[in-house]
Amino acid sequence: ACGGRVPTDRHMITVAALRTARDQLTTSTNAKLGAISLGTPHYSVPEFARLIELLRDRRIHPDVHAYVNTGRSVAHELDLRGWSTRLADAGVQLVTDTCTYITPVMADIHGTAMTDSAKWAYYAPGNLGLDVAFGSVEDCVESAVRGEVVRDEGVWADA
Numbered sequence: 001a002c003g004g005r006v007p008t009d010r011h012m013i014t015v016a017a018l019r020t021a022r023d024q025l026t027t028s029t030n031a032k033l034g035a036i037s038l039g040t041p042h043y044s045v046p047e048f049a050r051l052i053e054l055l056r057d058r059r060i061h062p063d064v065h066a067y068v069n070t071g072r073s074v075a076h077e078l079d080l081r082g083w084s085t086r087l088a089d090a091g092v093q094l095v096t097d098t099c100t101y102i103t104p105v106m107a108d109i110h111g112t113a114m115t116d117s118a119k120w121a122y123y124a125p126g127n128l129g130l131d132v133a134f135g136s137v138e139d140c141v142e143s144a145v146r147g148e149v150v151r152d153e154g155v156w157a158d159a
Contacts, residue, residue, distance in 0.1 A: 015158050021134075022156065025121035028131030031148040033061070034111030035130075036140045037100045039069035040120040045077055047137075051092075052083060054141040060091030061147030065107050069095045091144075101127045112149055114140050 001007075038051070051068065060066045068087070070078075075096045078084045084094060100106050101124045106113075114133040115121050121134040133149045143150050 015156065019156050021118065025118055025134035026132060027125050028112045029133055029149055030112045030131060032111035033064050033114060033133075033143050033147055033149050034109035035065040035067065035106060035113040036144045037067045037069070037106070037113060037115045037120055037124070038117070038137065038140060039067075039095075040099045040101070040115070040117035041069075043068050043070045043074065045074055048074070048078060048083060048087075050137065051141065052086060054138060055087075055090050055092075055145070058090065058145050060144045062091075063111075063147050064091075064144045065109065066090075066092045066144050067095050067100050067106065068092055069099050072096050100124075114143050114149060116140050 039047070043051070048068075048070075075084065075094055078087070078094070087094065095105050098105070099120065101120055106128065109130055112133050113124060113128075113130045114135055115124070116135060116137040116139075118134065121132045124130050124132050133143075135143070135149075135151050136155050138155065139151050142152075
């Protein structure tokens with residue numbers, strides 16, 4: 001990472017710092033969830049495998065829009081594996097080669113949008129006028145299935 005040189009700076013990342021960042025990126029914890037957006041940067045095949053595992057054959061709540069951004073080569077691989085259909089059947093919409101916070105991809109969202117992406121959480125309020133809840137991918141999936149913002153505070157607890 002440093003090209004063979006000794007690092008000049010060190011930064012300690014603590015759970016407390018992560019909680020602070022989560023709270024700063026969250027503009028609303030309104031229980032009503034309108035959407036989740038994952039994949040900024042674009043999701044990889046292993047991240048999709050994790051998403052499918054978390055869904056466990058459950059469907060996204062009918063009042064929630066679920067978007068996952070990815071590149072076209074990964075989308076092609078998902079097609080080959082049959083995962084695109086599986087995700088669509090669960091209520092997940094794939095968005096290729098762009099992010100939902102910069103293009104008019106997202107439907108009219110009523111309620112909070114949740115994401116696992118700090119980048120998305122930072123840009124979406126200004127670009128889309130949405131309130132955002134930042135959380136883990138596990139939080140996002142569970143919230144999308146239930147239709148309300150939920151967080152496993154254990155993920156954010158000190159070890």
